[in-house]
Amino acid sequence: MRYFVAVAEELHFGRAATRLHMSQPPLSRAVKQLEAEIGALLFARSPTGVTLTPVGTVLLDEARALLDHADRVQVRVSAAAGAATITIGILGDGADPGLSRLAAAYRRSRPSIDIRIRDTDLSDPTCGLRAGLVDVALTRAPFDETGLTVRTLRTDPVGVVLRVDDPLARRDGLRLAELSDRRWFQFPQGTDPVWQSYWNGGRPREGPVVRAVQECLQAVLWNGTMGLAPLGHDLPAELAMVPLIDMPPSRVVAAWNKGDANPLIRSFIETATTAYRH
C-alpha cells in the first residue's frame, strides 16, 4: 500500500522507487501484484505518463487513511510502551554540520525518544555497531558491510592534507601516484581492512598510528606525514588541502545491523536521509 501511494503521488515508477529507496522493477511488480489482488488496474500506463484509474483514485484515498491509521497506532502503542532509547554512534570527526541539524530534526519529530550519542575513534568505522554498542552508526564508507545495512547520505570528494610549506600544497589537483613516497598515518591493529586500505590509497604504508582526527592533523604538522580527508574539513592555518583526482569519493553513511527489530531505527534513518538532503 505504501508503494502504491508513492507511485500514485509521483505518477512515475522510477521516481517513486527512488523515494522508497528501492529499484524500479520490484516496485512495478509489487504494484502489479496489488492490482491482481484487487482484480482491477490501478494505473493507466502510457509511454507518455502514468495516470490513476477510477479504482486507483478510490484506493488512494482509502490507502492514505489506512496508512495514517497505522502510523497513529504505532505512535500510541509506542507511547504506552514507555520511553525508548536510540544510541547513535559517530566517528571522532563529530564536526560534520549535517549532524546537529539531524539531531535537532529527530528530537523535534520524536520528542519522547531518548537519544544517546557515542563518539568513537577512527579505528572502528562502524562505531561498535556489531558489538551492539550503538543502534545506528553515522560514519563514512567504505568498510566491511557484511551483516549491516548501509544507506548513503552524502558523498564528498577526498583530498590530501599537507603543510602549507609543502611543495605540493599549491597544486590544485593531485594523483595518488604522486604521493607514493610519503609517510601515511596508520590505524591501530585490528582496524577494518577495507577502511584502512581506502584511507591508505589502496596499499599498506609506513607511518605513525592515529586514533582521532586531531591526531591525524598533529601527525601532518609534526611528523612529515601526509593524510587524506574529505574536502570541506576545517583546517588550521598551517595546513592545506589539495583535491585528489583519482581517489573514489568518500560517502557519509548511516549503518545499522541487518534485521535489527528496534523500530526507532527506521524513523531515525528517514529523518537522517531528509536532513542530509538539506
Added chain:
Amino acid sequence: MRYFVAVAEELHFGRAATRLHMSQPPLSRAVKQLEAEIGALLFARSPTGVTLTPVGTVLLDEARALLDHADRVQVRVSAAAGAATITIGILGDGADPGLSRLAAAYRRSRPSIDIRIRDTDLSDPTCGLRAGLVDVALTRAPFDETGLTVRTLRTDPVGVVLRVDDPLARRDGLRLAELSDRRWFQFPQGTDPVWQSYWNGGRPREGPVVRAVQECLQAVLWNGTMGLAPLGHDLPAELAMVPLIDMPPSRVVAAWNKGDANPLIRSFIETATTAYRH
C-alpha cells in the same frame, strides 16, 4: 497483528494457532517479533496461562480497530473494482451434502460475487486447478499436491462397494488383502498417480476404465468389479458398502494454486472451513 489479536482473544498459543490454521512455534515467534518491535512484552506468560500486559491491552484495542479499517478498505475497493468471479471445481461426485450448504453460505456472505461451478470427471482430482480452469477445487485427497495449497475439510472412512449378493457383502469389516483377487476399476491414462494408487488400494489392478461415479456403480453392478468409496455415499438397493479396516481415510479438501492472488479464494476457503464444521 492478526496473529496477536488471535492470541489475545484465545489467551492460549496453541488454540490461537489452530484458529489461524498454522502451528504453534511460528506463532510464538511472530508474537515475539512484534514484542521486539514495540519494545515491550505484550503477554505475561505463566505456565498456568497467558495474560495481556497493559501494553498488550492498548494494542488489542488499536489492532482491532486497524484490522477493521483494513477490512473495510478491502470491501470498498473491491466494490469499486466491480463484480468479481470465482470458479469452483467439484468432482463428478457432486452429491456431497456439505456442498449445497457451502454454496448458500458463500452467496449469503458475498452476494455480489459471481460463483461458477465446474463439474469434472474422476480422472483429475484437482478439477483443472493447474490448468487455471478453476480457482478452487473442492475434491478428495490424496493427489499430487506440488504447487497447490490444500486444506482438509472433513475425513471419511473408506469402504468397498459390492453387490448385495456378494459373499463378502454381509461382513461388517474387511481388509485390503481379502480383496486382492478382485477386479478394480481404473482411471484413464494420465490420471494423477497418487490418486490412482490410493483408490486402487496401493497396487496396479485390472479392470474397466471409469470417469464418473455413475460409471463406477455400473461397473460394480454389471462387470463383476468392486470399488472403493467413502462411507456415507448413497447407493442403489442392489449395492452394499463394507468398511475397510486398513485403508487410510479419505479427506474432503479444498485446494488452490499456491500463491494465487485472487482475494476471493481466501474468503471462500474461510467459508468452506466453517460450513464443513457444521
Added chain:
DNA sequence: GGCGCCGATACCAGGTGGGTATCGTTGCAG
C-alpha cells in the same frame, strides 16, 4: 530513422515465514 526514456520481463540471491521435532518448566496425580 535512430536514440533515449520508461515501464516490463527474466533471472538470481538472501531473508522471512512457514513446517517438524524436541526441550524445559510447572502443575497435578498417584
Added chain:
DNA sequence: CTGCAACGATACCCACCTGGTATCGGCGCC
C-alpha cells in the same frame, strides 16, 4: 515425591517472496 501431561520456547529446515541487476520493448522526439 515422582512421573506425567500440558504448554510455550528453541533448534533446525525448506520453500517462497522480496529486492537486486541486466535487459527488453514500445513509443516519443529530435
